[in-house]
Amino acid sequence: APLSRSKSRGYSLPPGPPPLPIVGNLLKLSRLPHISLLRLSQHYGSLIHLKLGHVPTVIASSKEAATEILKTQDLFFCSRPQTISGSKFSYGGLDIAFSPFNDHWKQLRKFTNAEIFSTARVQSFRSIREEEAGILMNTIKRDSANGKLINLSEMALCLFNNITFREVFGKRISADGECGSSPHHDMVMEVVALMGGFNVSDFFPSFGWVDFLTGNRLKLRRSFRQMDALFEKEIEERLKTIHSHGRSQHQDFLDVLLLCQVERDPNLGFLLSRDEIKALLVDMFFGGTATTAVTVVWGMTELMRNKSTMKKAQREVRQAAGDKGRVEEDDLKHLHYLKMVIKETLRLHPASPLLGPHECLKDTQINGFDIPAKTRVIVNFTAVGRDPRWWEEPEIFKPERFENNSIGYKGNHLEFIPFGSGRRTCPGMALGLASVEIAFANLLYSFDWSLPEGMEEEDVDMGEHFGISVSKKRPLILMADSKI
Numbered sequence: 001a002p003l004s005r006s007k008s009r010g011y012s013l014p015p016g017p018p019p020l021p022i023v024g025n026l027l028k029l030s031r032l033p034h035i036s037l038l039r040l041s042q043h044y045g046s047l048i049h050l051k052l053g054h055v056p057t058v059i060a061s062s063k064e065a066a067t068e069i070l071k072t073q074d075l076f077f078c079s080r081p082q083t084i085s086g087s088k089f090s091y092g093g094l095d096i097a098f099s100p101f102n103d104h105w106k107q108l109r110k111f112t113n114a115e116i117f118s119t120a121r122v123q124s125f126r127s128i129r130e131e132e133a134g135i136l137m138n139t140i141k142r143d144s145a146n147g148k149l150i151n152l153s154e155m156a157l158c159l160f161n162n163i164t165f166r167e168v169f170g171k172r173i174s175a176d177g178e179c180g181s182s183p184h185h186d187m188v189m190e191v192v193a194l195m196g197g198f199n200v201s202d203f204f205p206s207f208g209w210v211d212f213l214t215g216n217r218l219k220l221r222r223s224f225r226q227m228d229a230l231f232e233k234e235i236e237e238r239l240k241t242i243h244s245h246g247r248s249q250h251q252d253f254l255d256v257l258l259l260c261q262v263e264r265d266p267n268l269g270f271l272l273s274r275d276e277i278k279a280l281l282v283d284m285f286f287g288g289t290a291t292t293a294v295t296v297v298w299g300m301t302e303l304m305r306n307k308s309t310m311k312k313a314q315r316e317v318r319q320a321a322g323d324k325g326r327v328e329e330d331d332l333k334h335l336h337y338l339k340m341v342i343k344e345t346l347r348l349h350p351a352s353p354l355l356g357p358h359e360c361l362k363d364t365q366i367n368g369f370d371i372p373a374k375t376r377v378i379v380n381f382t383a384v385g386r387d388p389r390w391w392e393e394p395e396i397f398k399p400e401r402f403e404n405n406s407i408g409y410k411g412n413h414l415e416f417i418p419f420g421s422g423r424r425t426c427p428g429m430a431l432g433l434a435s436v437e438i439a440f441a442n443l444l445y446s447f448d449w450s451l452p453e454g455m456e457e458e459d460v461d462m463g464e465h466f467g468i469s470v471s472k473k474r475p476l477i478l479m480a481d482s483k484i
């Protein structure tokens, strides 16, 4: 295919494969779009133009292109496209994640950075994380004593659902020591699937009826109603408690959001509507659970294939926590190797490899190519995180590569952006990492892990499933030998 720039309405667009009528380049995307897009970039270059259905889309696949979009010209690229499921679950874009760039989004980021994602708030949830990690360790210990194999994918999801539920609503999602038994759990999983799902009308606005035919709209509406009913019930109950008992000592997210209503927080400068509150609850739920769960599962998966790395990480954590019987958050500051393991996990298995979709606000240029206003812009971190110019032997899991360098999570080094960078960077980074670290550390401290009978390291399945987060396609099933 020609590598020349494609011309369209006088614009000089980046190169890309020739689009087919109607579907454009949509068929170039497989079930794993981050991998398809990586392949396309290897052929057409680090900035390519695709037509996904009717939607003009630019894909950035190098550190340089990512720097233009997330840093140099961040102000032009920091909006979001409106998608069907995104609009539905965000109460029409009233949240942070799905909101276009506007004053409302700016106010919410400012408010939540101060009140919800702050270091103090993350700290205040410390005992939730430690307790939930403890409950999980006990469950695994009990199951393995009964000769059961451990489904770590399921357990991780259960753990992070419970942590998030407690942070948001002050209570667990399921009965003690239980997970899948709660109807909320199924609802949460269905919403997660729908959010990551594909709606024809997102790419073919004039074909919206197809979604009605396939039943997608119906599913969306049903899940949305269930979720909304749960939120309404919790809000009503909490308002009663606040009115009768006043503010509580330990505030969860719902308290924070409602108190600024009830007390008319002078710092906020505006009042959150009921829909805005619910939209923010959605962000916390769905931004925070699947992302953290898949990170722990991918990390454990890699360690099962890299025995010496597993040993090294276990030695470190067992030395740090000694014979206390569990890892506490105070121990985490000694776990330098584990932190590198987590970084390396997020490099090779980022939960959101395509970040969030960005949308260009006005006509601009990158590398001399035109990017018209309204173009959807996708940064492919899978391509950047495996670029041999920045990463030696990029396909190999090697936590040591983060030794003696200053590459951190803040998005200052654009070759490493698992949380994005710039205005749209993930606000929940510290909160998410805190739970990932304590969970991972306790799993390594408490058990020696092995593959089920008859399985070798090279049999570990690395297949992916692309949804709201990229998870392991088949669950990670292991044997646990308790050390606690």
Ligand code: HEM
Pocket: 096, 097, 098, 109, 283, 284, 285, 287, 288, 289, 291, 292, 295, 350, 351, 352, 355, 356, 357, 417, 418, 419, 420, 421, 423, 424, 425, 426, 427, 428, 429, 431, 432, 433, 436
């Ligand atoms: C390992 C855990 C996590 C990872 C890897 C992750 C990753 C990301 C990424 C890549 C983005 C998009 C950046 C962009 O579009 O350029 C994002 C946005 C976001 N994340 Fe996270 N995240 C994690 C945990 C969390 C947690 C725990 C929360 C909240 C409780 C959260 C809430 C959000 C929100 C609200 C946004 C939207 C920001 C905006 O559009 O302005 N995330 N995250």
